[in-house]
Amino acid sequence: MYRIRFHGRGGQGMKTASRILGTALFLEGFEVQDAPRYGAERRGAPIFAYVRADKRTINERGIIDNPDLVVVADDTLIPVPAAGVLSGIDAHTVVLINSDTDSQTWSQRLATPATVITFRMPEADEGHGESGYTGVACAAAAARLIGFLTADNLEQAIRKELGEHGATVVDANLRVARASFDSLAAHAAVVCEGALRSAVDYLQPQWTRLEAEAAAVSAPVVRAAANSELSKTGSWRVERPVIDYERCNRCWWVCSTFCPDGAISVDAQGKPEIDYDHCKGCMICVAQCPPHAIAALPEHAAQLADTRS
Amino acid sequence: MTDNLQRTLLTGNAAAAWGARLAGVDYIPAFPITPQTEIIETLARWIDAGELQARLVTLESEHAMITAAGGAAATGVRVFSATSSQGLLYAMEMLYTVAGWRVPLVLVNVSRGLAAPITLEPDHNDVLAARDSGFLQIHCATCQEVLDSTLIAFRLAEDPRVRLPVIVNLDGFYLSFTREPVQIPDASRCRDYVGEFDNATIAFRASAPESQAVAVLGGSPYSYFRYELHLAAMNALAAYEEAASRYEQLCGRMHANVEAYQCDDAEIVFVMMGSFATKAKEAVDRLRDAGRRVGLLRPRLLRPFPLTTMRAHLAGKKAVAVIDQNLSMGLGGVLHTELAAALYGQPDQPKVVASFIAGLGGRDIRAEEFYEIAATVDRAGDRGETPGPQLLYTADELRELRKLQALARAERRQLSAATAPKPAAE
Numbered sequence: 001m002y003r004i005r006f007h008g009r010g011g012q013g014m015k016t017a018s019r020i021l022g023t024a025l026f027l028e029g030f031e032v033q034d035a036p037r038y039g040a041e042r043r044g045a046p047i048f049a050y051v052r053a054d055k056r057t058i059n060e061r062g063i064i065d066n067p068d069l070v071v072v073a074d075d076t077l078i079p080v081p082a083a084g085v086l087s088g089i090d091a092h093t094v095v096l097i098n099s100d101t102d103s104q105t106w107s108q109r110l111a112t113p114a115t116v117i118t119f120r121m122p123e124a125d126e127g128h129g130e131s132g133y134t135g136v137a138c139a140a141a142a143a144r145l146i147g148f149l150t151a152d153n154l155e156q157a158i159r160k161e162l163g164e165h166g167a168t169v170v171d172a173n174l175r176v177a178r179a180s181f182d183s184l185a186a187h188a189a190v191v192c193e194g195a196l197r198s199a200v201d202y203l204q205p206q207w208t209r210l211e212a213e214a215a216a217v218s219a220p221v222v223r224a225a226a227n228s229e230l231s232k233t234g235s236w237r238v239e240r241p242v243i244d245y246e247r248c249n250r251c252w253w254v255c256s257t258f259c260p261d262g263a264i265s266v267d268a269q270g271k272p273e274i275d276y277d278h279c280k281g282c283m284i285c286v287a288q289c290p291p292h293a294i295a296a297l298p299e300h301a302a303q304l305a306d307t308r309s
Numbered sequence: 310m311t312d313n314l315q316r317t318l319l320t321g322n323a324a325a326a327w328g329a330r331l332a333g334v335d336y337i338p339a340f341p342i343t344p345q346t347e348i349i350e351t352l353a354r355w356i357d358a359g360e361l362q363a364r365l366v367t368l369e370s371e372h373a374m375i376t377a378a379g380g381a382a383a384t385g386v387r388v389f390s391a392t393s394s395q396g397l398l399y400a401m402e403m404l405y406t407v408a409g410w411r412v413p414l415v416l417v418n419v420s421r422g423l424a425a426p427i428t429l430e431p432d433h434n435d436v437l438a439a440r441d442s443g444f445l446q447i448h449c450a451t452c453q454e455v456l457d458s459t460l461i462a463f464r465l466a467e468d469p470r471v472r473l474p475v476i477v478n479l480d481g482f483y484l485s486f487t488r489e490p491v492q493i494p495d496a497s498r499c500r501d502y503v504g505e506f507d508n509a510t511i512a513f514r515a516s517a518p519e520s521q522a523v524a525v526l527g528g529s530p531y532s533y534f535r536y537e538l539h540l541a542a543m544n545a546l547a548a549y550e551e552a553a554s555r556y557e558q559l560c561g562r563m564h565a566n567v568e569a570y571q572c573d574d575a576e577i578v579f580v581m582m583g584s585f586a587t588k589a590k591e592a593v594d595r596l597r598d599a600g601r602r603v604g605l606l607r608p609r610l611l612r613p614f615p616l617t618t619m620r621a622h623l624a625g626k627k628a629v630a631v632i633d634q635n636l637s638m639g640l641g642g643v644l645h646t647e648l649a650a651a652l653y654g655q656p657d658q659p660k661v662v663a664s665f666i667a668g669l670g671g672r673d674i675r676a677e678e679f680y681e682i683a684a685t686v687d688r689a690g691d692r693g694e695t696p697g698p699q700l701l702y703t704a705d706e707l708r709e710l711r712k713l714q715a716l717a718r719a720e721r722r723q724l725s726a727a728t729a730p731k732p733a734a735e
Binding site: 019026032034037041060065196198199200202206208210 | 425426483486591592595596599601671675676701702703704705706707
C-alpha cells in the first residue's frame, strides 16, 4: 500500500492535491482513499490531507502514521508542533519540502534518517500568487516521486478534478503541474510501497489508567480572560501585509477599522502598526488602504528577508 | 481498470446525497452543521441545476427541521434530511415525537463527538442519544455502504409492517470527508427498488383537519401505543432482511444486519460499529497472517438490535472484545452493556466479554492497539476471567495533556502579570 501525506496551510490546495493524486491513482486501477483533515477551518491554519492507494481493498482508515511520502507545501510549518509534519517518519519515508533551503541542511536540521528532497514551486502565470498553484505542484511532484504515474495520468486527473473551473484554469494548472513533474525527474520512483503492519512483532501500546481528579483540574475550563491574545495566530499567514510609511497618509482609521482581528493599532500621530503575532494575512487592509500604501509579500520571502536583515 | 470505470470516488457525504437522489425524495428540510453540510449543499446544487425534482427548505433550527420532516412525511411524500452531533441533540424532542407519529422518513446523521469540550471529530454518543427514540438505526462502515444503506432505509421505513423513521449513520471525517470508490447504481432500477410511496394510509392534509397524534391520559392507551412502536421496530428485523436481499438482487451487494468477518473459526472476536470497524478488519487480516484465529462482528443494524444473529455468531467463542466508540457516564460502553445483556444465560456463551473504550472524539485506534486487545482478551480467556474496562489511552497521551494543563496555568500567570494595574504615576 502507498501512504502519502500532504502538509500545508488552508488555502494552499492540499485537499485538491490529495484529490488529484487520488484520482490519478484511481484511473490507473488502484483502490484509493483520499481525505483532508482540518483543525481550525480557516485560511492559513495548518491542514493536511492524505492518500492511500493499493491493489487490494483498503481497510486502513484515518490518519496515516507510517507515511511512505510526506509532501510539505510550506516549510514554515515544520517547526509548528501542532502541524505534525514529521509524525511517524522513518528511514523508509521520503520527505519532499517546498523550500529555498537545500535538502542537506534540512536533513541535518531535522536529524532524520528519512530521505529529504527539496523543490521549488515552478513560476506561475503573471498576476497570480504562487499559493494558488501550490496544490497542483505538490500533486505533480508526488506523482513523479511515486514513479509509475505518467504526465498523461496526471493531466487526466487534473482535467477531472479542475474541469468545472474552465479551460483557462485547467491550462494554467497543467503548465505548473508539468513543470513540477519535470523538475523532479532525477528523483523519479524514489518512493517505495510501504509494508503491512505486522501483528507478529509490534510495539506494545503503553496504555495507562486515568485516575479521577478534582473538577478544578479535570474540567475543560480556561478561566484566564482574553487568553486568545496568547495564541500566535500570525503563524497562519501565507502572505504578509507590509505598510509603506512613505505612502501612508496617516488617515488614522481605514486599515485599523477594517482589520477583522484588531491587529492594526494606530498611535496619536495617526501612524498604523501591524501586530504580526496576530495578523492572519487576510489582506483586507491591502484592499482597503486608500493611498495603496500596504503591499502583500509572500510570507516565506518576508521571513527570509527578516533573517537576513 | 475496467472495474474502476464503473465506479467513482465519492465522499461519504456525497454518497448520502446520491442515496437520497436515487430514492427520488420529494422534500428535504435542512439546517447546516459540520461535518454534514456538504450533503445538503450537494442536494441543493442538484435541485438548482434541475437534476433533482425536489423541494429543499432551510429551517431555523434542527428542531423545526425534524418537525417539518415529520409533518411532510405525514402528508405522504418521501422525505430526507441530515444532521450531526449538537444538531441531532437539538432535534431530540421531535425525534421522539415524529417516531410516535409512525411516519416514514430517512435522516442521515454524521457522527461527531458532543460538547463539552466541543470537538468536530467522530464518536457515537450523538447517535446513541437517539437510541430509544423509535427511529431505527443503520450504522455504515464505508462510503459505498452509505449510499446503499440510504436506499435500503427508505424501503425499510416505508414497509407497512414497520412505518418508522430511520437514521443512517456515518462517521464524520473518516467517512464524511473521505473519498473512496463508490458504485452508483442505475437510477431507474433504484426507483423500482424503492417503489412509489404508498400513501394510502398516510394522508394528513392541511385542508382536512385531523389530529396528528392525540393526547392520552392514564397509562393504558399510552402503553398500547408505545408498545406498538416497539413491535413495529421488532418487525423491522424481518423487513430489513427482505429489503437487504432485494438490494442484493439489484446491485450484487449484500448488507446483512450484522457483518461477520472471519468469525466462523475465530476464537477471539472484536465487536464494534461504524467506520473504525474497517480498521479492526485490517487488524484481523494481520492477526490471521500471524496465525491467530481472530474475527470481527459489526452490527449494521443497532435498532432493532440483531439479537439472534449476534448470539449465533458469538456462541462458543473463547473471548469477545467489545470496542465502544461511546461512553455512558457512570456505566461504560453502550454496545458492551447491550451485548452482555444479549448473551447472559445463553448456553455456550463466550467465557469472556471484555469492554474497551476507544476512538472518543476521533482519537485514532492504531493497528498495534487492536493486536494488544486481541492478546489481552486471549489471556483473559485462558484464565476465564473478564478484565475490567480499558480506555485506550497511552502514557504519552497523558504526558501531552499534562503539558497542556501546565501551559494553561503558566499563561494565566503571565497574563495576570501583564494586565495587573500599574502603579499610579508620580
